[in-house]
Amino acid sequence: MDNLDRGILDLLRRNARAGYGDIGGVVGLSASAVKRRVDKLVSDGVIRGFTIQVDPAVDGLSTEAYVELFCRGTVAPDELLRILSGVPEVVEAGTITGSADAMVHIRARDIPALEAALEKVRLAPNVDHTRSAIVLSRLIHRATE
Structure with a gap:
């Protein structure tokens, strides 16, 4: 390049x-x-695809939260991927440094749907607890992919 x-x-x-x-x-x-x-x-795989980005509110997904995920013991990233892949409201997730094991971005229709998604995550056997922050307003969003 x-x-x-x-x-x-x-x-x-x-x-x-x-x-x-x-x-x-x-x-x-x-x-x-x-x-x-x-x-x-x-x-060469530098460009992985061409896509559109639709405003999540148009799809009825206007409620979003960032969730710190805390696990019991050591949990491999593959196991976290398996747990989080089963929750369709999870739109992004990654392992992180610090006291939490992962940071999860969730989008849902409303607060009850967000709570249901959080319960799906919390019920996973390796999950100890979560700490959530609901987004009030988006200030900057830059697409990087």
């Missing part, structure tokens, strides 16, 4: 529907050269 590829990626992150000619005009390449580079970035 070179600086031209990085420039193409930056432009596609801002607008995945941008035309190759428009991108080429910014980075200084022809439309066909941009297409070849994008095709190579896709075949």
Whole structure:
């Protein structure tokens, strides 16, 4: 990857529907050269796919929380993945440093649905307890993938 590829990626992150000619005009390449580079970035696995992002509120998922997950003993990331994959309201999760074992981002229709999702997580055999923070308003959201 070179600086031209990085420039193409930056432009596609801002607008995945941008035309190759428009991108080429910014980075200084022809439309066909941009297409070849994008095709190579896709075949190399740098670009994993093209997608849309829908406002979660449109899908009725306007309630969200960040949940610290505390486990009993040592739990492998694969086990956490298995536990959390079974809860469709979990939209992101990762193991973290600090006293909690994982941070989980949950989206639900409303508070009762959020509570039901939390109960699914808490009932897993290796989960000791959780600590939740409900999001009141989103201030910044940058798509990184």
